[in-house]
Each structure stands twice: as C-alpha cells, then as structure tokens.
Amino acid sequence: MKQQNHTVDKERLSQDIRVEMDNVRDLHDRIYRILECDYIHTEELAALLADANRQTQKNAALPLDTDAIAAVSEEITSSHPSADRLLPHHERLFSCLQPHLSASEQMCFYQSLMNRNEVNPPLVAARLLGHTDPIETFARGNIAYQHSIYTDEAFLHFSRVLPTARAVYSDSFSGVCEQVFNGLCEYCILPLENTQDGKLVRFYNLIQKYELKIVLTCSVTTSDNRYSTTFGLCRRGLLWPALMLPDKPFSFEFLFWQEPEHASLGELLTAASACSLSPVRADCLPRSDEEILIGAGYPFALHFEALPRDGAHGTTERDFLAFLLYLSVHSPTYLPLGIYQHL
Numbered sequence: 001m002k003q004q005n006h007t008v009d010k011e012r013l014s015q016d017i018r019v020e021m022d023n024v025r026d027l028h029d030r031i032y033r034i035l036e037c038d039y040i041h042t043e044e045l046a047a048l049l050a051d052a053n054r055q056t057q058k059n060a061a062l063p064l065d066t067d068a069i070a071a072v073s074e075e076i077t078s079s080h081p082s083a084d085r086l087l088p089h090h091e092r093l094f095s096c097l098q099p100h101l102s103a104s105e106q107m108c109f110y111q112s113l114m115n116r117n118e119v120n121p122p123l124v125a126a127r128l129l130g131h132t133d134p135i136e137t138f139a140r141g142n143i144a145y146q147h148s149i150y151t152d153e154a155f156l157h158f159s160r161v162l163p164t165a166r167a168v169y170s171d172s173f174s175g176v177c178e179q180v181f182n183g184l185c186e187y188c189i190l191p192l193e194n195t196q197d198g199k200l201v202r203f204y205n206l207i208q209k210y211e212l213k214i215v216l217t218c219s220v221t222t223s224d225n226r227y228s229t230t231f232g233l234c235r236r237g238l239l240w241p242a243l244m245l246p247d248k249p250f251s252f253e254f255l256f257w258q259e260p261e262h263a264s265l266g267e268l269l270t271a272a273s274a275c276s277l278s279p280v281r282a283d284c285l286p287r288s289d290e291e292i293l294i295g296a297g298y299p300f301a302l303h304f305e306a307l308p309r310d311g312a313h314g315t316t317e318r319d320f321l322a323f324l325l326y327l328s329v330h331s332p333t334y335l336p337l338g339i340y341q342h343l
Contacts, residue, residue: 035101038105039105039108042076042105042108042109042112043109043112045076045109046063046109046112046113046116047112047116049063049068049072049113050064050113050116050118053068054118062113062119062124062127063113063116063118064113066127066128066325066328066329069110069113069325069329070329072109073106073109073329073330076102076105076106077102077106080098080101080102099266099267099270100266100267100270102267103263103267103268103270103271103274103326104270104271104274106271106326107271107274107275107322107323107326108274110322110323110325110326111274111318111319111322113322113325114318114319114321114322119318119321121240121317121318121321122240124321125240125321125324126240128321128324128325128328129238129240129324130237131237132236132237132238133183133236133237135183135186136183139183139184139185139186140164140186141164141165141166141186142165142166142168142179142184142185142186142187143155143158143159143162143165143166143167143168143185143186143187143189143233144168144169144170144175144176144179144180144184144185144187144188144189145167145168145169145170145176145188146169146170146171146172146173146175147169150220150231151189151231153220154189154218154220154231155167155189157218157220157231157343158187158189158216158218158233158343161216161343162187165187168184168185173190173203173206174206176188176189177190177206177207177209177210177212177234180212180234180235181210181211181212183236186235187215187233187234187235188212188233188234188235189231189232189233189234190203190206190207190212190231190232190234191203191229191230191232192204192214192217192230192231192232193229193230194228194229194230195227195228196227198283199283199301201285201286204285204301204337207232207234207337208255208337211236212234212235212236213234213236213237213238213336213337213338213339214232214233214234214337214339215234215235215238215338215339215340216232216233216340216341216342216343217230217231217232217233217251217340217341217342217343218230218231218233218342218343219231219342230342232338232340233340234338238336238338238339239339240339248341248342249305249307249308249315249341250305250306250339250340250341251280251303251304251306251338251339251340251341251342252277252303252305252306252320252339253301253302253303253304253336253337253338253340254301254302254327254334254335254336254337255285255299255300255337256268256299256300256302256331256334257291257296257297257298257299257331257334258297258298258300259296259297259331262331262332262333263326263331265282267330268302268327268330268331271323271326271330272304272323275315275319275320275322275323276307276315276319277304277306277307277315277319277320277323278304278305278306279302279303279304280303280304280305281302281303282300282301282303283300283301284298284299284300285298285300285301287299301337
C-alpha cells in the first residue's frame with residue numbers, strides 16, 4: 001500500500017512539474033514577442049532620428065553626431081523600470097539581467113543606424129577611430145625592427161603582403177618605435193606574445209607610449225618547434241578597411257577600463273556578441289602609477305575576433321562600426337590597440 005501511495009505521489013509531482021513548465025514556456029514565448037516589439041520600435045526610433053538629421057545635415061558620414069546618439073541612448077536606458085518594483089528576493093536577479101538586456105537593446109539601436117544606406121563606412125570609421133597624419137613618401141614601406149633570425153623571418157612574412165617593404169635596422173625596440181613615431185618609417189615589428197611567457201606586457205607598454213597600432217600579426221616558431229612567438233606589424237594609426245587579406249577574419253584588440261559610470265565588462269561582452277565578435281582572450285594588466293594616483297580601474301586587454309560570414313550570420317563591416325559606436329558612447333576611455341589579420 002505504501003509503495004502504491006509513493007507511485008501516486010510521484011505521478012502527481014511529475015504532473016505538477018509539467019503544468020508549471022508549460023506556464024514557464026508560455027511566459028518565455030510572450031517575453032520574446034515583447035522583446036521583438038521592443039527591437040522593432042528601437043529600429044524605428046533610429047530611422048526617425050536619421051531622417052530628421054538628413055534634413056539638416058547633407059552628406060553626413062553618420063546619421064547623427066555621437067553626442068546626439070549618446071543623448072538618445074541615455075534616454076532609452078533611463079526608460080527602463082527599476083528593480084525596486086519587483087518582489088525583494090527577485091531584485092538581485094533582475095539587477096543582473098537588466099544591464100545585458102539594455103546592452104542588447106542599445107546594439108539594436110546602433111546597428112539600425114549603421115545599416116542606413118547613407119552611412120559611409122570609411123568616413124564613419126575615420127570619425128570613430130581618429131585621423132592620422134599622412135606618411136611621407138620616403139618613409140612608405142619602411143619597416144624598422146631589431147635584427148635577429150626571428151624578426152628577419154617575421155619581416156619576410158609581412159613583406160609578402162607589403163611588396164614594397166624595406167628593412168630598417170635599429171639596435172633597440174624603443175629605437176624601432178621612435179623610427180615610426182618620428183615619421184622615418186611607416187611600420188615597425190614588435191613581439192607581442194610567446195608560448196613561454198604569454199602576453200608580453202613590456203611591448204604593449206611601448207605600443208601605448210609611442211601611440212602605435214597593430215595592423216598585421218604572424219607567428220615565428222623556433223627551429224626545434226618547441227616555442228612560438230607572435231610578432232605584430234605596427235604603425236601610427238589604424239588602417240581602414242583593415243582587411244589586407246579578404247578571406248581571413250580580422251581581430252580587434254583594445255584596452256578597457258572598468259569604471260562605475262561606464263559599461264561593465266559583462267555588458268561589453270553582450271554588445272560584442274550582438275555583432276558576432278567572439279572573445280579570444282582577456283588579460284588584466286597592472287595599473288600604471290598615474291592610474292593608481294587617479295583611482296582608475298584596472299585595464300583589461302581584450303581581444304575579439306570577427307566571425308566569418310555564413311549566410312545571414314557573421315560580422316559585417318557595419319556590425320563592427322556599430323560596436324565601435326557602442327564603445328565610443330558607453331566606454332569613451334577605451335584605447336584601440338589594433339585591427340589586424342593574422343598571416
């Protein structure tokens with residue numbers, strides 16, 4: 001008799017679970033439909049703003065200037081309900097979820113702006129990433145590097161993509177950076193990481209100090225195949241479009257400081273995912289003396305890779321611009337280190 005009652009209780013429990021699961025599925029369906037309505041209205045908001053801007057500003061690279069975009073973005077965020085309207089034991093869960101929903105909604109807004117026909121991607125990129133001084137004729141194609149068998153091999157890799165490349169030797173890594181900074185060479189070669197020590201922070205510090213950007217990378221392996229070093233081809237200013245090799249995906253590396261008033265690392269990852277940018281690695285770097293004095297957050301070196309196009313999926317040029325726009329509005333202190341492809 002006890003065994004029979006136990007079987008009945010299990011059946012009743014299973015029945016109750018199925019009923020409750022049906023309720024959860026129904027709610028999920030309703031939530032997704034509401035979210036789609038939210039995205040549709042957000043896209044319409046972007047279209048209205050772009051149309052209003054076109055009437056006052058002809059041949060604009062962006063549908064709106066970044067200050068106006070930031071103001072509208074803040075309005076969208078401020079319209080979200082606060083967690084104190086929920087049951088107390090649900091507030092923390094909602095507080096974890098809301099920033100990611102907000103980042104997803106913001107990316108819908110930015111992608112809608114970037115997908116407008118009047119948007120000129122190279123001009124938008126120049127506005128978001130900054131202009132660089134033109135290269136003098138005598139410096140074009142010059143690649144400075146500290147001579148070794150490994151940097152020689154890296155130079156050979158890079159020269160296959162840059163047929164006018166000419167080697168310029170220097171006796172120190174600081175010296176090769178100065179050659180580019182002073183306009184004597186267009187490029188320089190620096191080691192970025194190796195299989196023994198990982199990311200080589202010293203050379204990333206040189207990249208920051210001399211305001212360099214990574215535009216290509218390659219790997220050089222020792223003769224016994226035990227160790228490998230990744231070298232970067234660096235220059236003043238980022239190249240756009242960055243794709244020297246159309247069939248290869250590109251990487252985007254930048255420094256991000258987690259500040260209370262700006263986007264969190266979690267929100268940034270959500271925004272990147274919306275643009276089909278896949279995280280490759282994240283390194284927390286030591287703070288400089290100046291950063292410690294002003295109380296800045298720890299810098300993260302973030303590396304994302306664009307996913308190749310597969311039908312309707314993958315990273316488009318305009319998706320990437322939308323992510324750059326997100327960074328400029330929600331993490332304005334970020335510092336791009338490179339947009340590059342790996343040979």
